[in-house]
Amino acid sequence: MKIANKYYALEINDATGEILSFRGITGYDYIEKPSPLVRLQLLNSAGKRTEVQSGNCAAMQKKGNLLTIRYAQMGGLPIAVTATVAFDSSPFLRFRLSLENKSDLRTESVCYPMVVIKNRLSPDGFKLFWPAMEGAEITDVNFRTELMSHADGTVYPVKGWQGVYPGACSMQFMAYYNGEHGMYFASHDASGNYKLIEWQPEERGIRLLQQVYADSGNDFVYTYDVVLGTFAGDWYNAAEIYREWITSSPLLDFPKLRENPDLPDWLTEPLTVITFPVRGTHDTDNMKSEHYYPYEKCLPFVEKYEKYFGNRQMVLLMHWEGTAPWMPPYVWAPYGDKASFDALERAIHERGNLLGLYCSGLGWTQKGLYVDYNREEDFARQGFADCVQVGPTQEVLHTTTCNHIRVGYELCPACQKVKQLAAEEAAKIAEGTDIDYLQFFDQNLGGNTYACYSHNHGHPPVPGAWTATESADIAEKMRAEFYKRHPDKKMLIGCEAAACEPLLNNMRFNDIRYNLNFMYGVPVPAYNYVFGEYVCNYMGNHTAATRLLDTKLYPDNIFYRTAYSFAQGDVLTFMLKNDGKVNWEWNVPWDDDNEPDQEEYLRFCKELNDFRNGILFDALRFGRMEKPAPVSCGKYIEKVGRKDLVRVYDEVVRTRFVTENGDDFSLFVNFNRRPVSVALRGKTDGMLFCSPSDTGNVLSGNECVLELPPHSAFVLKSKGKKI
Numbered sequence: 001m002k003i004a005n006k007y008y009a010l011e012i013n014d015a016t017g018e019i020l021s022f023r024g025i026t027g028y029d030y031i032e033k034p035s036p037l038v039r040l041q042l043l044n045s046a047g048k049r050t051e052v053q054s055g056n057c058a059a060m061q062k063k064g065n066l067l068t069i070r071y072a073q074m075g076g077l078p079i080a081v082t083a084t085v086a087f088d089s090s091p092f093l094r095f096r097l098s099l100e101n102k103s104d105l106r107t108e109s110v111c112y113p114m115v116v117i118k119n120r121l122s123p124d125g126f127k128l129f130w131p132a133m134e135g136a137e138i139t140d141v142n143f144r145t146e147l148m149s150h151a152d153g154t155v156y157p158v159k160g161w162q163g164v165y166p167g168a169c170s171m172q173f174m175a176y177y178n179g180e181h182g183m184y185f186a187s188h189d190a191s192g193n194y195k196l197i198e199w200q201p202e203e204r205g206i207r208l209l210q211q212v213y214a215d216s217g218n219d220f221v222y223t224y225d226v227v228l229g230t231f232a233g234d235w236y237n238a239a240e241i242y243r244e245w246i247t248s249s250p251l252l253d254f255p256k257l258r259e260n261p262d263l264p265d266w267l268t269e270p271l272t273v274i275t276f277p278v279r280g281t282h283d284t285d286n287m288k289s290e291h292y293y294p295y296e297k298c299l300p301f302v303e304k305y306e307k308y309f310g311n312r313q314m315v316l317l318m319h320w321e322g323t324a325p326w327m328p329p330y331v332w333a334p335y336g337d338k339a340s341f342d343a344l345e346r347a348i349h350e351r352g353n354l355l356g357l358y359c360s361g362l363g364w365t366q367k368g369l370y371v372d373y374n375r376e377e378d379f380a381r382q383g384f385a386d387c388v389q390v391g392p393t394q395e396v397l398h399t400t401t402c403n404h405i406r407v408g409y410e411l412c413p414a415c416q417k418v419k420q421l422a423a424e425e426a427a428k429i430a431e432g433t434d435i436d437y438l439q440f441f442d443q444n445l446g447g448n449t450y451a452c453y454s455h456n457h458g459h460p461p462v463p464g465a466w467t468a469t470e471s472a473d474i475a476e477k478m479r480a481e482f483y484k485r486h487p488d489k490k491m492l493i494g495c496e497a498a499a500c501e502p503l504l505n506n507m508r509f510n511d512i513r514y515n516l517n518f519m520y521g522v523p524v525p526a527y528n529y530v531f532g533e534y535v536c537n538y539m540g541n542h543t544a545a546t547r548l549l550d551t552k553l554y555p556d557n558i559f560y561r562t563a564y565s566f567a568q569g570d571v572l573t574f575m576l577k578n579d580g581k582v583n584w585e586w587n588v589p590w591d592d593d594n595e596p597d598q599e600e601y602l603r604f605c606k607e608l609n610d611f612r613n614g615i616l617f618d619a620l621r622f623g624r625m626e627k628p629a630p631v632s633c634g635k636y637i638e639k640v641g642r643k644d645l646v647r648v649y650d651e652v653v654r655t656r657f658v659t660e661n662g663d664d665f666s667l668f669v670n671f672n673r674r675p676v677s678v679a680l681r682g683k684t685d686g687m688l689f690c691s692p693s694d695t696g697n698v699l700s701g702n703e704c705v706l707e708l709p710p711h712s713a714f715v716l717k718s719k720g721k722k723i
């Protein structure tokens with residue numbers, strides 16, 4: 001069976017429904033090998049998992065613009081599946097499925113359609129876009145093979161940075177492309193159903209997963225389209241397809257930043273973030289309190305950064321909890337002398353600055369591995385064993401999140417006792433101090449919880465859309481506690497990594513983690529491309545950014561990460577070490593013999609921040625990101641671990657924003673310690689700003705070349721279409 005138009009040609013096996021080939025506009029076939037069209041995961045009464053795949057079709061019919069494929073006995077079981085493929089003159093095929101399960105096995109998840117693409121990945125060839133941690137471009141499967149485990153189709157217990165949506169995967173689309181043409185693969189699901197948006201190496205190919213969990217019961221019906229299509233270009237063009245869909249969906253049915261009266265003014269005012277540990281020096285250090293305790297010891301450095309950047313500081317404390325480090329759920333009272341903490345809060349606010357606190361999410365700690373901390377008796381006495389997330393067999397396993405720091409479990413947000421606990425912790429903080437921001441959902445990437453299969457919590461016995469609904473309810477209950485005690489204050493609660501789609505409206509200021517994509521490939525600013533008009537995030541503590549990266553060999557990496565954050569519109573963040581100096585990232589021990597060039601780095605950051613607060617004020621807060629115009633520039637290469645494992649970046653970070661009135665800004669940032677040049681292809685017509693204080697010079701002509709000094713930024717302003 002063939003379905004074709006001017007954009008694509010899909011060939012399906014008449015006997016099995018397997019996708020044999022899928023060709024794009026150039027005739028290139030993206031498919032490596034046929035694969036069963038449908039895969040089901042089923043659970044027996046004891047929770048043991050069985051996997052079945054489609055075989056021969058019972059019937060296949062093409063009528064009008066709809067292909068219908070029926071399977072009568074999936075895996076030899078009384079499970080009937082009807083799969084449809086809708087098509088028209090557009091570049092996109094739309095897949096839906098319904099199944100009737102009369103077996104004694106419960107439907108856990110459905111993966112349809114099953115697609116295995118060719119593994120032609122390389123820095124100069126094909127790339128795979130994956131929407132994990134704000135967006136990653138995969139150029140070599142060996143990054144993940146060596147640095148982080150691949151997903152295996154299960155979601156319990158938590159497996160690090162797995163591609164769970166809504167969660168670490170904040171969006172639902174993937175793409176495979178070479179810069180000229182590509183394949184788009186997405187779930188256009190406005191209900192935010194729980195999924196694995198994942199990929200796995202398979203022989204010479206890569207299996208792409210759009211695997212949805214069936215929380216509605218044994219019978220399951222897709223209420224949304226899984227979209228397979230073709231496009232010209234790269235990840236920007238794929239993201240534009242997704243943005244066009246989601247901006248018309250209920251998932252974004254709330255105000256953008258510019259028109260939202262429920263957000264605090266400071267969110268879009270000039271701001272930088274400084275963060276540091278009250279105890280210890282980094283994530284897994286001892287909990288000595290000699291550098292930033294008593295709390296007032298940080299005040300000279302707060303004032304230093306305030307004066308240097310000329311704007312407010314968000315002072316974001318780490319390891320401040322009386323239970324530090326990272327021992328959820330209990331955080332209050334703060335470590336040590338409460339009077340000292342109160343003095344810090346007053347002093348910060350007296351100067352017009354802001355105070356925020358890191359927490360560690362919806363977990364339960366049984367005991368700490370770095371400090372003398374034990375809640376095993378409380379766990380038993382208060383009955384929280386009935387509230388932890390459990391697996392398909394109803395087994396209770398320790399969480400793998402921060403298990404190098406603590407032993408514990410994940411709590412299920414559907415349990416009323418968990419909701420009450422989170423609200424009570426918020427009430428304690430709100431009663432005990434006057435903070436401006438709480439990064440509570442740390443460890444809960446994207447703000448969502450992890451999988452729970454409990455039969456006793458009142459939710460369906462498999463993960464589903466309910467997880468994000470319950471997490472949102474907790475966030476709102478916590479905000480309500482702050483509002484009761486500070487009715488004139490607009491308090492924000494945030495999470496680790498950018499908020500996933502169903503939680504965007506609940507969490508507008510978050511600790512982004514695109515740096516985690518260094519373990520998979522190269523970050524790309526897809527999240528801000530799609531959602532930048534709705535949220536304002538901060539650069540974050542960049543934990544693990546230097547994993548397997550020698551900072552002595554690649555000291556410009558911190559300049560690259562800062563340039564990247566600035567160029568995608570984030571609030572700059574400084575992870576402080578001793579004496580208020582900047583460290584490479586949160587999880588690196590303090591070393592005065594190996595630290596960033598303090599003077600040069602802060603000078604660079606001030607230049608970027610002055611651009612943000614100057615000519616780019618509207619663009620980086622309220623503008624819409626667009627695909628940059630094509631240029632020619634050199635490459636920056638970092639070797640990682642093995643000699644054949646490298647990250648390759650453009651040596652100039654580039655983005656582009658269009659504002660409401662039609663101003664078009666192209667950003668060029670040189671993060672290198674040497675000058676670089678950028679050749680602008682085609683005709684250029686605009687005003688070039690070579691510094692924040694520059695009044696601008698006309699730049700017009702064909703094939704213009706920009707010469708950027710070391711650690712510098714240029715902005716090209718032209719007139720475009722209004723948004």
